[in-house]
Amino acid sequence: NAGVTQTPKFRVLKTGQSMTLLCAQDMNHEYMYWYRQDPGMGLRLIHYSVGEGTTAKGEVPDGYNVSRLKKQNFLLGLESAAPSQTSVYFCASSPMYDRINYEQYFGPGTRLTVT
Amino acid sequence: AQSVTQLGSHVSVSEGALVLLRCNYSSSVPPYLFWYVQYPNQGLQLLLKYTTGATLVKGINGFEAEFKKSETSFHLTKPSAHMSDAAEYFCAVKNYRDNYGQNFVFGPGTRLSVLP
Numbered sequence: 236n237a238g239v240t241q242t243p244k245f246r247v248l249k250t251g252q253s254m255t256l257l258c259a260q261d262m263n264h265e266y267m268y269w270y271r272q273d274p275g276m277g278l279r280l281i282h283y284s285v286g287e288g289t290t291a292k293g294e295v296p297d298g299y300n301v302s303r304l305k306k307q308n309f310l311l312g313l314e315s316a317a318p319s320q321t322s323v324y325f326c327a328s329s330p331m332y333d334r335i336n337y338e339q340y341f342g343p344g345t346r347l348t349v350t
Numbered sequence: 351a352q353s354v355t356q357l358g359s360h361v362s363v364s365e366g367a368l369v370l371l372r373c374n375y376s377s378s379v380p381p382y383l384f385w386y387v388q389y390p391n392q393g394l395q396l397l398l399k400y401t402t403g404a405t406l407v408k409g410i411n412g413f414e415a416e417f418k419k420s421e422t423s424f425h426l427t428k429p430s431a432h433m434s435d436a437a438e439y440f441c442a443v444k445n446y447r448d449n450y451g452q453n454f455v456f457g458p459g460t461r462l463s464v465l466p
Contacts, residue, residue, distance in 0.1 A: 275459075277456040278440070278456040337382070337399070338384055338396045339394075339454060341394040343393045344392070
């Protein structure tokens, strides 16, 4: 049981390049999330998904797109990277019991630098 | 809208001393409350949570937190700090009725340093 995994762990992009971050979970969780973490700002929600084939915007969605074609995977895409997107990105998932979702389980993070 | 404040972005304690990390929240409905810990270059791990029932909750590594509704607080404590407790700690709140929208709101974090 690997929990939540993220690939890649590190990446350096040039402004304008695109990339996709992959998140996978093997716990059969319904909910999945993408956050970015910046110094002094805690975690901010980018996008989230409440199930396969569904996604929704979070607090800071601009410049990002997501897809959840399979229940276990949640992809985060940057179509045209900007230096402001330099950050550490965390994926998380959470189970739903009795129609309520509880705590989240986090991946190890992806450190992205945009030059 | 819910919000979380953590007093003190950086707290230093001596090894063996009491650890107290403060968390206050705003929520219009009864919340679920969480403390997460992040060790360097790692993801967040759940320390403890309050959903319903007993207001004093115990977590891993000797930490505990008390939900005080009248003070809208959920402070994290540990009687005796250990060097391995050095990490960043995040408080989070969730509206127990909200399974959509922005589920969890995280505080800005408090970095705990433990001095020998």
